[in-house]
Amino acid sequence: MKSMVVGGIILIIALLAGTWFAAGDAFSSDDYISSLTLLGAVAIITIVVFVALKYVNQMKNDTASGELAEEKWDGIGEYKNPIPTGWGLAFIGTIIWMFWYFTVGYPINGFSQIGQWNEETLEYNAKFEKKWENPSEETLQAMGQSTFLVQCAPCHGVDAEGINGKAHNLTKRFEKDQVVHVIKNGANNLKTAYPGGMPPMMLTEEADINAVAEYVAGGFQGEQPASYAVCAGCHGMDGKGMAYVAPNIREYDDAIVMAVLKDGKKGNIGAMPSFEGRLNETQEKALASYLRSIGE
Known part of the structure; x- marks a missing residue:
């Protein structure tokens, strides 16, 4: 046992030395939180090492004793022994220390850089929303262009005509191959705005498919x-769609742009990921306004 104690002390010293070598500069400041952290490291390392040594010694030398419980599993019974006193005291002490740390040592209602940043961000967002609550169409288009250049141009290009066939040309509502793909394969990914989706092969004759696509x-x-009468049942004779049934296939209205940004889009040349949470509602409407303006 003496050799184990000596080994434990050596291990504690080695671990503390390693801690100081790795983070000693942080502990040398005048911040009392750093001192608390170092004290906590000393306590944790010491307790862990000696508790481990205690139970290793018990496993080597102690024998089970006490009153056996009546329940047995596969012939293996358990003794009705109380929890170790040291473990119980350490458990209660940890809970007490937690309340002390959160209320006195490092109070959760104290100053926090992250909390300050969150407050300033919320304040800025509130001012932004109020300022642009009712923007003009001209303002929306200017805002939409800025949003497009940051969020959309990496795939669709600064001119919105796509890059090497990896993203659709947004200066047009559709190109013929896109329409053919949707007719043949359906479109069921805009579940939020249009939960019914569109089943595939609403038209089956190639001549009809090509005529509608063109x-x-x-x-x-x-x-x-x-x-086209087959399509008009949901999209309308003018192609402007119906809310919750089918999107506008004539122009980029607010509803279809916001739906694609939320759910993403699968098409004939790939898939666009969801942009949910990246833009606020005003920015989404601005993007729709800009897309309509470049398609005119």
Whole structure:
């Protein structure tokens, strides 16, 4: 046992020396929190080492004793022994120390740089929302352009025409291959705004698919094909959609842009991730306004 105690003391010294070597500069400041931290490190290392030594010694030398409980599992019984006194005192002491630390040592209602930053951020956001509560269309477009250049341009390009086929051309509401893809594969990822989604193959004839795709991609110009009637049931004859049923396929209205930003978008050339939480509602509407302006 003496050799174990000596070994434990050596281990404690080595651990404390390692702690000081790794973080000694932090402990040398006048901040009492650093001193508390060092004191806590000394206490934890000392307690852990000697508790470990105590139970290692018990496992080597002690024998089980006491009154056996009646319950047994696979012939193995348990003794009705009380918890170790040291463990119980350490458990209660830890709880007491926790309350002391949170109320006196480092009170949770004290100054915090993170708390100050959060308060200033909330205050700024409130001022921002109030300032831009009712912006004009011109202001929205200017704000939307700035938002687009930061959030969207890395994939769609600064001119919004896409980069090497990795993102859709946003100067057009649709291109023909996009419409063909949606007709054949459906579109069911905008669950928040349009929970019903669109099933695949609403049109089955290639001639009808191509005719509708050309008409929609062409901005609803020219003679409307008869097969578009299948689409009009949800999107409307003018293509402006219905709330909670089908999106506007004629222009980038606020609803479709906000839905795509929230849920992401899967298309014929890849998938766009959700941008939920990155923009506030005013910025989302501004982005929609800007996209409409560059498509005109």
